[in-house]
Amino acid sequence: MTDAVNPDGTPVSFDDLPLWAExxxxxxxxxxxxxxxxxxAGARLLAVVKAxxxxxxxxxxxxxxxxxxxxWLGVARVHEGAALRRAGITSPVLLLAEPHAEAVPHAVxxxxxxxxxxxxxxxxxxxAARAAKKEVAVHVKVxxxxxxxxxxxxxxxxxxxxxxxxxxxxxxxxxSHFAVAEDVLNPYTRQQFECFTDVLAGLGPAADGLxxxxxxxxxLLTFPEAHFDMVRTGIAVYGIHPSPGLAGLVDLxxxxxxxxxxxxxKMLAAGESVSYGQRYTMPTDGVVATVPCGYADGLxxxxxxxxDVLIRGRRYRIAGTVTMDHLMVDLGADLVEPGDExxxxxxxxxxxxxxxxxxxxLGTIPYEVVCGIGARVPRVYTGV
Numbered sequence: 423m424t425d426a427v428n429p430d431g432t433p434v435s436f437d438d439l440p441l442w443a444e445x446x447x448x449x450x451x452x453x454x455x456x457x458x459x460x461x462x463a464g465a466r467l468l469a470v471v472k473a474x475x476x477x478x479x480x481x482x483x484x485x486x487x488x489x490x491x492x493x494w495l496g497v498a499r500v501h502e503g504a505a506l507r508r509a510g511i512t513s514p515v516l517l518l519a520e521p522h523a524e525a526v527p528h529a530v531x532x533x534x535x536x537x538x539x540x541x542x543x544x545x546x547x548x549x550a551a552r553a554a555k556k557e558v559a560v561h562v563k564v565x566x567x568x569x570x571x572x573x574x575x576x577x578x579x580x581x582x583x584x585x586x587x588x589x590x591x592x593x594x595x596x597x598s599h600f601a602v603a604e605d606v607l608n609p610y611t612r613q614q615f616e617c618f619t620d621v622l623a624g625l626g627p628a629a630d631g632l633x634x635x636x637x638x639x640x641x642l643l644t645f646p647e648a649h650f651d652m653v654r655t656g657i658a659v660y661g662i663h664p665s666p667g668l669a670g671l672v673d674l675x676x677x678x679x680x681x682x683x684x685x686x687x688k689m690l691a692a693g694e695s696v697s698y699g700q701r702y703t704m705p706t707d708g709v710v711a712t713v714p715c716g717y718a719d720g721l722x723x724x725x726x727x728x729x730d731v732l733i734r735g736r737r738y739r740i741a742g743t744v745t746m747d748h749l750m751v752d753l754g755a756d757l758v759e760p761g762d763e764x765x766x767x768x769x770x771x772x773x774x775x776x777x778x779x780x781x782x783x784l785g786t787i788p789y790e791v792v793c794g795i796g797a798r799v800p801r802v803y804t805g806v
Contacts, residue, residue, distance in 0.1 A: 427806055443678055443679070445804070446803075447805040453658060455491050456672055468492065468653065471495050474793075476792050482803050484509075487659055494513065517537055520536065530550040536560050537597070544588060547590070561595035566618050567610065572599075594633055596633070603664075634652070637654070676776065680766040686711070687712075708755060712750050713748060716746045717744055727742065732773050733762055738754075776788075
């Protein structure tokens with residue numbers, strides 16, 4: 423097969439791959455379109471592509487999100503923005519947190535839009551802007567209750583004045599971030615919303631013209647009042663619901679599959695142990711397949727004797743300890759062949775393993791599942 427491409431656009435054959443993460447760019451475009459359809463009229467959509475596009479590959483995912491209707495992109499760190507610019511992406515890119523001092527001139531050079539909340543960083547950006555003979559648009563962040571980054575509400579007006587007093591800076595936006603928007607029964611989200619609107623009201627005319635944004639993926643789906651001028655969507659872009667309880671609110675299509683191939687097939691007798699630590703003993707005579715995918719690739723060791731894979735359209739339990747480079751599967755009496763496709767995340771036949779299922783088995787969230795797929799796993803793209 424040659425219906426997929428590498429990140430550089432060259433064709434790739436699945437038949438040549440022992441292990442890969444397959445990303446359907448068409449699904450990213452579709453998800454963004456469906457999310458944007460839910461926004462209030464005139465609101466923009468920012469697609470968050472930090473952490474290498476939540477493990478999907480940031481440049482390719484970002485381009486697909488823009489094609490699907492995203493207006494902005496968001497990253498956590500300057501080098502993530504640099505990767506987008508190297509890929510030829512010219513759309514507005516918001517830095518979601520202040521960078522360290524040495525990265526400020528680079529951020530200005532790349533035309534990234536910084537989020538600011540400390541005077542010292544505001545002054546550094548002003549100096550870098552003047553040195554580059556540029557005007558840098560900036561967004562001010564308010565801490566409405568997440569208590570991670572941002573200005574205390576009483577400090578916003580004075581900070582905004584500081585920004586506007588600095589030659590080289592232009593106050594473009596103001597924003598905050600929900601802490602529990604996926605929990606629709608939690609009143610804290612409304613408290614944060616009201617805190618944000620109170621800040622805006624307190625600014626009076628000083629807030630005029632600022633691009634206001636507050637809602638994340640969950641807020642987009644559950645709190646339309648918080649759409650304001652823009653919504654920042656992360657996990658939903660990639661087809662994963664912010665929480666299982668929100669799955670019925672919009673139809674999203676998971677963009678990533680995580681696949682490998684059977685490497686070796688052997689017969690073991692009842693009572694023989696499998697893998698490190700003898701944590702799995704064959705209950706009967708049966709077939710064991712070894713698969714070249716381990717915790718160094720992002721298949722977490724916590725799936726030992728707990729996670730499933732798909733082979734030939736059937737579910738099989740991981741047998742024994744997940745090792746750094748391999749896992750083993752007890753197939754019972756079923757026969758498979760070396761080279762058969764193994765799905766750790768995605769669909770095969772009528773069966774599917776979702777990021778939420780894997781997260782539930784690990785006691786974590788789907789975000790960690792997709793972000794944790796390792797750098798040595800090649801990303802290949804369909805739906806180009």
